[in-house]
Amino acid sequence: xxxxxxxxxxxxxxxxxxWLTISARPILDEVLLAALAFxxxxxxxxxxxxxxxxxxxxxPKGLALMAAIPTSVVIGSIAGGGIAGTLTxxxxxxxxxxxxxxxxxxxxxVVISTMYSVEIGTISxxxxxxxxxxxxxxxxxVARYNKIMSIGIGGASTMDSTLPVIxxxxxxxxxxxxxxxxxxxxxxxxxxxxxxxxx
Amino acid sequence: MRGLFFLWGDRHLESIFISIAAGIxxxxxxxxxxxxxxxxxxxxxxxxxIMLWCLGAKIGCDEELLRNLGLLGFRSxxxxxxxxxxxxxxxxxxxRLFADDIRTEEQEGKA
Numbered sequence: 001x002x003x004x005x006x007x008x009x010x011x012x013x014x015x016x017x018x019w020l021t022i023s024a025r026p027i028l029d030e031v032l033l034a035a036l037a038f039x040x041x042x043x044x045x046x047x048x049x050x051x052x053x054x055x056x057x058x059x060p061k062g063l064a065l066m067a068a069i070p071t072s073v074v075i076g077s078i079a080g081g082g083i084a085g086t087l088t089x090x091x092x093x094x095x096x097x098x099x100x101x102x103x104x105x106x107x108x109x110v111v112i113s114t115m116y117s118v119e120i121g122t123i124s125x126x127x128x129x130x131x132x133x134x135x136x137x138x139x140x141x142v143a144r145y146n147k148i149m150s151i152g153i154g155g156a157s158t159m160d161s162t163l164p165v166i167x168x169x170x171x172x173x174x175x176x177x178x179x180x181x182x183x184x185x186x187x188x189x190x191x192x193x194x195x196x197x198x199x
Numbered sequence: 200m201r202g203l204f205f206l207w208g209d210r211h212l213e214s215i216f217i218s219i220a221a222g223i224x225x226x227x228x229x230x231x232x233x234x235x236x237x238x239x240x241x242x243x244x245x246x247x248x249i250m251l252w253c254l255g256a257k258i259g260c261d262e263e264l265l266r267n268l269g270l271l272g273f274r275s276x277x278x279x280x281x282x283x284x285x286x287x288x289x290x291x292x293x294x295r296l297f298a299d300d301i302r303t304e305e306q307e308g309k310a
Binding site: 004005009010011012013014015016017018020021022024028029032033035036037038039040041042043044045046047048049050051061062064065068069072073075076077078079080081083084085087088089090095098099119122123125126127128129130131132133134136138142146148149151152153155159160161164165168179 | 218259271287
Protein backbone atom coordinates (compact mmCIF):
# COMPACT_ATOMS: atom_id res chain seq x y z
CA UNK A 1 0.00 0.00 0.00
CA UNK A 2 2.82 2.40 0.84
CA UNK A 3 4.25 1.87 -2.66
CA UNK A 4 0.80 2.57 -4.08
CA UNK A 5 0.70 5.83 -2.12
CA UNK A 6 4.09 7.00 -3.36
CA UNK A 7 3.36 5.81 -6.91
CA UNK A 8 0.04 7.71 -7.00
CA UNK A 9 1.70 10.98 -5.95
CA UNK A 10 4.61 10.61 -8.40
CA UNK A 11 2.33 9.51 -11.24
CA UNK A 12 0.10 12.53 -10.55
CA UNK A 13 3.09 14.87 -10.58
CA UNK A 14 4.33 13.39 -13.88
CA UNK A 15 0.92 13.50 -15.58
CA UNK A 16 0.32 17.02 -14.28
CA UNK A 17 3.67 18.20 -15.57
CA UNK A 18 3.29 16.56 -18.99
CA TRP A 19 -0.36 17.05 -19.87
CA LEU A 20 -2.04 19.53 -17.54
CA THR A 21 -1.83 23.29 -17.27
CA ILE A 22 -2.56 25.43 -14.25
CA SER A 23 -6.13 25.90 -15.59
CA ALA A 24 -6.87 22.28 -14.60
CA ARG A 25 -6.58 23.22 -10.93
CA PRO A 26 -10.28 23.91 -10.19
CA ILE A 27 -11.24 20.51 -11.67
CA LEU A 28 -8.50 18.77 -9.67
CA ASP A 29 -9.75 20.54 -6.55
CA GLU A 30 -13.30 19.31 -7.21
CA VAL A 31 -12.17 15.69 -7.65
CA LEU A 32 -9.88 15.97 -4.63
CA LEU A 33 -12.70 17.26 -2.47
CA ALA A 34 -15.17 14.60 -3.67
CA ALA A 35 -12.68 11.79 -3.00
CA LEU A 36 -11.86 13.28 0.39
CA ALA A 37 -15.53 13.64 1.37
CA PHE A 38 -16.13 9.99 0.46
CA UNK A 39 -13.12 8.79 2.48
CA UNK A 40 -14.13 10.80 5.52
CA UNK A 41 -17.69 9.45 5.17
CA UNK A 42 -16.39 5.85 5.24
CA UNK A 43 -14.14 6.70 8.21
CA UNK A 44 -17.24 8.12 9.95
CA UNK A 45 -19.16 4.86 9.38
CA UNK A 46 -16.37 2.96 11.12
CA UNK A 47 -16.33 5.35 14.04
CA UNK A 48 -20.14 5.30 14.35
CA UNK A 49 -20.50 1.54 14.22
CA UNK A 50 -18.07 1.11 17.13
CA UNK A 51 -19.87 3.01 19.88
CA UNK A 52 -17.88 1.36 22.67
CA UNK A 53 -14.77 3.17 21.46
CA UNK A 54 -16.47 6.56 21.72
CA UNK A 55 -17.58 5.67 25.26
CA UNK A 56 -14.09 4.51 26.17
CA UNK A 57 -12.49 7.80 25.11
CA UNK A 58 -14.84 9.96 27.19
CA UNK A 59 -13.14 9.54 30.56
CA PRO A 60 -10.73 11.89 32.39
CA LYS A 61 -7.58 10.05 31.23
CA GLY A 62 -8.83 9.81 27.65
CA LEU A 63 -9.66 13.52 27.57
CA ALA A 64 -6.24 14.36 29.03
CA LEU A 65 -4.58 12.38 26.25
CA MET A 66 -6.81 14.16 23.74
CA ALA A 67 -5.51 17.52 24.97
CA ALA A 68 -1.89 16.40 25.37
CA ILE A 69 -1.50 15.30 21.73
CA PRO A 70 -2.28 18.63 19.98
CA THR A 71 -0.35 20.54 22.67
CA SER A 72 2.80 18.53 22.07
CA VAL A 73 2.35 18.68 18.28
CA VAL A 74 2.21 22.51 18.39
CA ILE A 75 5.25 22.83 20.69
CA GLY A 76 7.18 20.10 18.85
CA SER A 77 6.45 21.54 15.39
CA ILE A 78 7.48 25.07 16.34
CA ALA A 79 10.62 23.96 18.22
CA GLY A 80 11.69 21.43 15.57
CA GLY A 81 10.91 23.77 12.67
CA GLY A 82 12.60 26.71 14.40
CA ILE A 83 15.81 24.74 14.94
CA ALA A 84 15.80 23.22 11.41
CA GLY A 85 15.05 26.59 9.79
CA THR A 86 17.85 28.45 11.58
CA LEU A 87 20.24 25.66 10.57
CA THR A 88 19.49 26.44 6.90
CA UNK A 89 20.16 30.14 7.50
CA UNK A 90 16.62 31.43 7.98
CA UNK A 91 15.73 34.00 10.63
CA UNK A 92 14.27 32.29 13.72
CA UNK A 93 11.06 34.34 13.59
CA UNK A 94 10.53 33.33 9.94
CA UNK A 95 11.18 29.65 10.65
CA UNK A 96 8.76 29.72 13.61
CA UNK A 97 6.12 31.40 11.44
CA UNK A 98 6.45 28.74 8.73
CA UNK A 99 6.19 25.98 11.36
CA UNK A 100 3.02 27.56 12.76
CA UNK A 101 1.21 26.60 9.54
CA UNK A 102 0.97 23.10 11.12
CA UNK A 103 0.49 21.45 7.72
CA UNK A 104 -2.37 23.68 6.61
CA UNK A 105 -0.61 24.95 3.49
CA UNK A 106 -3.43 26.74 1.71
CA UNK A 107 -4.18 29.08 4.60
CA UNK A 108 -0.68 29.68 6.00
CA UNK A 109 0.95 30.39 2.62
CA VAL A 110 -1.72 32.89 1.56
CA VAL A 111 -1.75 34.66 4.93
CA ILE A 112 2.07 34.88 5.12
CA SER A 113 2.45 35.98 1.46
CA THR A 114 -0.09 38.75 1.74
CA MET A 115 0.67 39.97 5.26
CA TYR A 116 4.43 39.46 5.52
CA SER A 117 6.66 38.20 2.69
CA VAL A 118 6.13 36.28 -0.55
CA GLU A 119 9.37 34.34 -0.13
CA ILE A 120 8.48 33.14 3.36
CA GLY A 121 4.96 32.44 2.09
CA THR A 122 6.38 30.18 -0.63
CA ILE A 123 8.61 28.38 1.88
CA SER A 124 5.54 27.97 4.08
CA UNK A 125 3.58 26.50 1.17
CA UNK A 126 6.33 24.04 0.23
CA UNK A 127 7.12 23.04 3.82
CA UNK A 128 3.49 22.41 4.70
CA UNK A 129 2.71 20.62 1.41
CA UNK A 130 5.74 18.41 2.08
CA UNK A 131 4.53 17.77 5.61
CA UNK A 132 1.18 16.54 4.31
CA UNK A 133 2.71 14.54 1.44
CA UNK A 134 5.37 12.97 3.64
CA UNK A 135 2.66 12.04 6.14
CA UNK A 136 1.12 9.60 3.69
CA UNK A 137 4.41 7.72 3.46
CA UNK A 138 5.58 8.13 7.09
CA UNK A 139 2.34 7.33 8.97
CA UNK A 140 2.38 3.61 7.99
CA UNK A 141 6.05 3.37 8.99
CA VAL A 142 5.75 5.15 12.36
CA ALA A 143 2.46 3.39 13.19
CA ARG A 144 4.29 0.07 13.22
CA TYR A 145 6.45 1.38 16.06
CA ASN A 146 4.02 3.61 17.94
CA LYS A 147 0.39 4.37 17.04
CA ILE A 148 0.01 7.62 18.99
CA MET A 149 3.20 9.06 17.49
CA SER A 150 1.86 8.54 13.97
CA ILE A 151 -0.78 11.21 14.72
CA GLY A 152 1.83 13.94 15.10
CA ILE A 153 3.24 13.73 11.59
CA GLY A 154 0.28 15.13 9.69
CA GLY A 155 -0.45 18.17 11.86
CA ALA A 156 -3.78 19.79 10.98
CA SER A 157 -4.37 17.34 8.12
CA THR A 158 -5.14 14.48 10.54
CA MET A 159 -8.79 15.58 10.57
CA ASP A 160 -9.28 15.08 6.83
CA SER A 161 -6.78 13.92 4.22
CA THR A 162 -4.51 11.81 6.44
CA LEU A 163 -7.31 10.55 8.75
CA PRO A 164 -8.16 7.54 6.54
CA VAL A 165 -4.48 6.58 6.47
CA ILE A 166 -4.24 6.73 10.26
CA UNK A 167 -7.36 4.58 10.66
CA UNK A 168 -6.08 2.08 8.08
CA UNK A 169 -2.70 1.60 9.71
CA UNK A 170 -3.60 1.92 13.40
CA UNK A 171 -7.07 1.46 14.86
CA UNK A 172 -10.28 3.39 15.37
CA UNK A 173 -9.31 4.61 18.81
CA UNK A 174 -6.17 6.26 17.41
CA UNK A 175 -8.25 7.51 14.46
CA UNK A 176 -10.60 9.39 16.78
CA UNK A 177 -7.63 10.90 18.63
CA UNK A 178 -6.24 11.90 15.23
CA UNK A 179 -9.48 13.59 14.20
CA UNK A 180 -9.63 15.59 17.44
CA UNK A 181 -5.94 16.52 17.06
CA UNK A 182 -6.54 17.81 13.52
CA UNK A 183 -9.62 19.73 14.57
CA UNK A 184 -7.85 21.48 17.47
CA UNK A 185 -4.81 22.33 15.31
CA UNK A 186 -7.00 23.65 12.47
CA UNK A 187 -8.72 25.99 14.90
CA UNK A 188 -5.34 27.10 16.31
CA UNK A 189 -3.53 27.92 13.02
CA UNK A 190 -5.13 31.35 12.32
CA UNK A 191 -4.54 32.33 15.94
CA UNK A 192 -0.88 31.18 15.97
CA UNK A 193 -0.12 32.92 12.66
CA UNK A 194 -1.46 36.24 13.89
CA UNK A 195 0.45 36.00 17.18
CA UNK A 196 3.77 34.92 15.61
CA UNK A 197 3.64 37.28 12.59
CA UNK A 198 6.72 39.59 12.80
CA UNK A 199 5.69 43.25 12.94
CA MET B 200 -21.83 28.44 12.96
CA ARG B 201 -21.93 29.41 9.28
CA GLY B 202 -19.76 32.44 10.05
CA LEU B 203 -17.21 30.31 11.87
CA PHE B 204 -16.95 27.87 8.95
CA PHE B 205 -16.53 30.77 6.53
CA LEU B 206 -13.23 31.73 8.21
CA TRP B 207 -11.76 28.34 7.36
CA GLY B 208 -13.64 28.22 4.06
CA ASP B 209 -10.78 27.20 1.80
CA ARG B 210 -10.31 24.00 3.74
CA HIS B 211 -13.88 23.05 2.84
CA LEU B 212 -14.65 22.29 6.45
CA GLU B 213 -18.38 22.27 5.81
CA SER B 214 -18.35 19.29 3.46
CA ILE B 215 -15.86 17.48 5.71
CA PHE B 216 -18.02 17.97 8.79
CA ILE B 217 -21.19 16.98 6.94
CA SER B 218 -19.51 13.85 5.50
CA ILE B 219 -18.06 12.65 8.79
CA ALA B 220 -21.28 13.42 10.68
CA ALA B 221 -23.34 11.52 8.07
CA GLY B 222 -20.88 8.62 8.27
CA ILE B 223 -21.02 8.46 12.08
CA UNK B 224 -24.85 8.61 11.97
CA UNK B 225 -25.09 5.85 9.33
CA UNK B 226 -22.63 3.70 11.29
CA UNK B 227 -24.44 4.32 14.57
CA UNK B 228 -27.81 3.36 13.04
CA UNK B 229 -26.16 0.29 11.48
CA UNK B 230 -27.49 1.05 8.00
CA UNK B 231 -24.87 -0.98 6.10
CA UNK B 232 -24.25 -4.71 6.41
CA UNK B 233 -20.78 -6.23 6.73
CA UNK B 234 -20.34 -6.87 3.00
CA UNK B 235 -21.33 -3.32 2.00
CA UNK B 236 -18.94 -1.90 4.60
CA UNK B 237 -16.12 -4.03 3.23
CA UNK B 238 -16.83 -2.79 -0.30
CA UNK B 239 -17.03 0.81 0.92
CA UNK B 240 -13.60 0.35 2.50
CA UNK B 241 -12.18 -0.87 -0.79
CA UNK B 242 -13.71 2.11 -2.61
CA UNK B 243 -12.17 4.36 0.04
CA UNK B 244 -8.71 3.01 -0.82
CA UNK B 245 -9.40 3.81 -4.49
CA UNK B 246 -10.54 7.29 -3.44
CA UNK B 247 -7.29 7.74 -1.50
CA UNK B 248 -5.22 6.89 -4.57
CA ILE B 249 -7.30 9.24 -6.75
CA MET B 250 -6.86 11.98 -4.18
CA LEU B 251 -3.09 11.51 -4.04
CA TRP B 252 -2.90 11.53 -7.83
CA CYS B 253 -4.75 14.86 -7.89
CA LEU B 254 -2.47 16.23 -5.17
CA GLY B 255 0.55 15.28 -7.29
CA ALA B 256 -1.05 16.66 -10.46
CA LYS B 257 -1.72 19.97 -8.71
CA ILE B 258 1.99 20.29 -7.94
CA GLY B 259 3.05 18.98 -11.37
CA CYS B 260 0.90 21.34 -13.44
CA ASP B 261 2.12 24.44 -11.60
CA GLU B 262 5.28 25.47 -13.43
CA GLU B 263 5.94 28.43 -11.20
CA LEU B 264 5.80 26.18 -8.15
CA LEU B 265 8.09 23.63 -9.81
CA ARG B 266 10.64 26.37 -10.51
CA ASN B 267 10.46 27.51 -6.88
CA LEU B 268 10.79 23.91 -5.79
CA GLY B 269 14.48 24.01 -6.70
CA LEU B 270 15.09 27.46 -5.28
CA LEU B 271 13.41 27.21 -1.91
CA GLY B 272 12.97 23.45 -1.83
CA PHE B 273 16.10 22.76 0.18
CA ARG B 274 15.01 24.91 3.11
CA SER B 275 11.49 23.48 2.93
CA UNK B 276 12.64 19.86 2.98
CA UNK B 277 14.89 20.46 6.00
CA UNK B 278 12.11 22.36 7.76
CA UNK B 279 9.47 19.72 7.01
CA UNK B 280 11.68 17.01 8.49
CA UNK B 281 12.54 19.23 11.49
CA UNK B 282 8.85 19.90 12.15
CA UNK B 283 7.95 16.22 11.91
CA UNK B 284 10.92 15.21 14.11
CA UNK B 285 9.96 17.81 16.74
CA UNK B 286 6.35 16.62 16.84
CA UNK B 287 7.42 12.98 17.08
CA UNK B 288 9.90 13.72 19.89
CA UNK B 289 7.30 15.45 22.09
CA UNK B 290 4.67 12.81 21.32
CA UNK B 291 7.16 10.16 22.41
CA UNK B 292 7.15 11.78 25.87
CA UNK B 293 3.35 11.84 25.85
CA UNK B 294 3.20 8.13 25.07
CA ARG B 295 5.62 7.49 27.99
CA LEU B 296 3.41 9.62 30.23
CA PHE B 297 0.25 7.75 29.24
CA ALA B 298 2.01 4.42 28.69
CA ASP B 299 -0.03 2.47 31.24
CA ASP B 300 -3.39 3.64 29.88
CA ILE B 301 -2.43 3.00 26.26
CA ARG B 302 -1.23 -0.50 27.14
CA THR B 303 -4.42 -1.46 29.01
CA GLU B 304 -6.54 -0.16 26.15
CA GLU B 305 -4.58 -2.20 23.64
CA GLN B 306 -4.95 -5.31 25.76
CA GLU B 307 -8.68 -4.72 26.11
CA GLY B 308 -8.86 -4.31 22.35
CA LYS B 309 -7.18 -7.65 21.82
CA ALA B 310 -9.27 -9.49 24.41
